[in-house]
Amino acid sequence: MRGRRWRVFVALMAGVLATSLAGCTENGQQSDDNLTLGLLLPSRAVPRWEQSDKPLIEKRVKELCPDCTVMYANAENDAASQRQQMNSMITRGVSALILDVVDPKALRSSVRAADREGIPVVAYDRLAEGPISGFVSFNGGQVGRLQGEALLKGMGARADGGGVVMMNGDPSSPNAAWYEGGSRAVLQDKVRILKSYSTLGWRAENAHDHMSAAVSDLGPNQIDGVLAANDSIAAGVISALKSARISPLPPVTGQDADLDAVRRIVEGEQYMTVYKPFRLETEAAAAMAVALARGNDLDALVTRSVDTPTTQDVPAVLLTPIAVTAETIGRTLVRDGVYTIDQICTPKLRPACDRIGLTR
Structure with a gap:
């Protein structure tokens, strides 16, 4: 009887463990099957965001992670709208966020909310505040x-x-x-x-x-x-x-x-x-977001670090502009x-x- 109970207990624990590991690979990294990356751009007033950055980021994410999904929102240059969009993506459980922030101070609370949920944030083109995990921009x-x-x-x-x-x-x-x-x-x-x-x-x-x-x-x-x-x-x-x-x-x-x-x-x-060769910027951001979503670090992807008013030594890529x-x-x-x-x-x-x- 005791042996039977032990076998039942082991079977139950195996089921719990399998459930807890669903969506994870053998080395503890997250499977690509359920990865969703959030992309938050600031406006349509500057043509590059919709015409260049968005399609290039989506393309590169698919190249790096064919099973990944990109969730997109444009703030129309309104910080309150971007905060609502970001909080919605956090609630929906995205795996990582690429944030081109409208107003760093106004979005600081949302960056902190993402951090509490274990969602890394890559600041894109503009340096966000709060516990961001990476930064990509031109100098x-x-x-x-x-x-x-x-x-x-x-x-x-x-x-x-x-x-x-x-x-x-x-x-x-x-x-x-x-x-x-x-x-x-x-x-x-x-x-x-x-x-x-x-x-x-x-x-x-x-x-x-x-x-x-x-x-x-x-x-x-x-x-x-x-x-x-x-x-x-x-x-x-x-x-x-x-x-x-x-x-x-x-x-x-x-x-x-x-x-x-x-x-x-x-x-x-x-x-x-x-x-500003947008392809270089978009590729760096996509690579950082995919790596973080998979649970990897950014050591092989970054070239330096930067400080924000709230966070020190943020891994960063600063690219070279051309006149x-x-x-x-x-x-x-x-x-x-x-x-x-x-x-x-x-x-x-x-x-x-x-x-x-x-x-x-």
Whole structure:
């Protein structure tokens, strides 16, 4: 009788153990069969998030983990919405999160909630706060320096003491201060910074309003260059300058290599953009998220560590940005397959493309 009871007990424990290990591999790592990765992007105002980052991350996750599922949400630049989206993914039991944070402070509690549930968070492009497990971005200080150096070059003789308007990013984004710091380090001893604005939501319409106000206050002949933090902001700046009938346009910087911005560069309306090879960033983020979801560490994937206001020594990958002007579109964006010449050179732009050597 005693032997029978023992056999029943062993059978019951075997069933419990099998249930507890369901979805795990023999070495304790989680099986790919039930892995879901959450992807939270900040907005649609900047075209790259939906057109480049989302599909590239989804593609790379599937390459690394064919049975993994990607759950996606876009916050439309609203921190409250992103907090709700992230909390929903935590409740649904995702295995890891890739978070491009709208507002680091506003999402700090959600990052902590994920940590309590054992869900690792990879901060993507913008450095989140709270107990994050990894960070992938481009070096923001270098982005700003590239913009500042290009602006000085575009200003020519006016780079010595000329007047510049700075159109910075959204102050809720940690990257905005990162970019501004890099550009100011280049510009501060060379030019006069006449006006400096923060552009809420990185939106073109907000940049347009700020630039219109600057032209009204300063007059059209005082502005020798505009440091625009990204291409959406540059679009608003250029629209305002054209509305004020300023000709020729002063050099205007940008960032993200949006297709419309590249066309503006070809046409001579925008001086430069900063190309951040998105494939490298998306591949690094996907690899980190899949590794963490499987229960692995990031030692083989990261190149350095960074500190946040709340967390020290976060494993990180910081990639190198590339300045793009009219002369370098072909050997950067076209060479890397970001755009084809036919995509850039519309019939209207064909003569301008020919002038800069952007031919089939």
